[in-house]
Amino acid sequence: MSRGLLIVLSGPSGVGKGTVCSQLRQRQSDLVYSVSATTRLPRHGEIDGINYFFKTREQFQDMIARDALLEHAEYVGNYYGTPRDFVERTLETGKDIILEIEVQGALKVKEKFAEGVFIFLVPPSLDELKHRITCRGTENADVIDHRMTVAVEEMSLISYYDYAVVNDQIDAACHRIQSIITAEHCRKDRFIAELASMQEASEKA
């Protein structure tokens, strides 16, 4: 059986990662969502292993010590991270797994999991990004300016990714990402590896 792919979907804050990711999962029901580990308490209705893997601070620190996370970060006093084990087990079953993550986190994942497919979601324009950030909430001008500065800085990190997908329309963006997944499955290296394991299996038989 052919191993699955880790798809890392990233991009600046406000670009629409979450919307694109949930649309993709609706279109492609066999695409597994990478579940994060966190030390924050479950909210009403959240289920352990579905929304998050809920951990104590000690458990989380132990995972860090065992290098059991592809990346982690602390945010407002709580840890968040990507358990390596869940990703590995999913890939072994031949399924693809998608990880939606901010730009810095994706680069950390790349250090530990270079064979992932790194997709950068790009706003149609910086004006449009500002519009989206502004529409999101009630933040004041300073907060919006700061977010825009960060977003522009993050845009320069696109060179560490494999693909740039413009999120002009959700349907079009999803179609491009699905095409990337299909194409990556056709890369000749994967085919040659499969061929070798098939030959090995037939020689043993």
Next chain:
Amino acid sequence: MSRGLLIVLSGPSGVGKGTVCSQLRQRQSDLVYSVSATTRLPRHGEIDGINYFFKTREQFQDMIARDALLEHAEYVGNYYGTPRDFVERTLETGKDIILEIEVQGALKVKEKFAEGVFIFLVPPSLDELKHRITCRGTENADVIDHRMTVAVEEMSLISYYDYAVVNDQIDAACHRIQSIITAEHCRKDRFIAELASMQEASEKA
């Protein structure tokens, strides 16, 4: 405007390159077909510049001397080749161009045009390939054995290609190739190059 892609579709004799290529062009009407140059005489109904660029032997040899062909070969006393100029002019208009070619020819194209996207069409199995070669015509067992030997040798050249697409079903194979084309347009290098030329244009304005 973004430059088009040269898609090189190859694979062993009998794998179904021609059928897949014409199906692709039906599905994607903006995909330009790379027209070959040849010294053989036009057959009834063939149009210069549509089916082939018909050339005299002198004209063809002059094209070889001027390095005006991405590859060429002699077959049953006639020259056949891929004019570089036609490919380049198409790419400049932003359109993708597909070149259907046998395995050795594709490798020659790669030497002169490494930025092409090289796709190797793979038979579902060697048994199936033998079946297709056998069904094609009235060849005797020796001819079929020879073709199979060549096909197996050609399969080993897959490592020089970018993608391997299994031609199990025409529709599925076409879908994979279209996905590869879409994905290649999303490669971050292309995006960064476009971004740079957009910035240049806006600075000049």
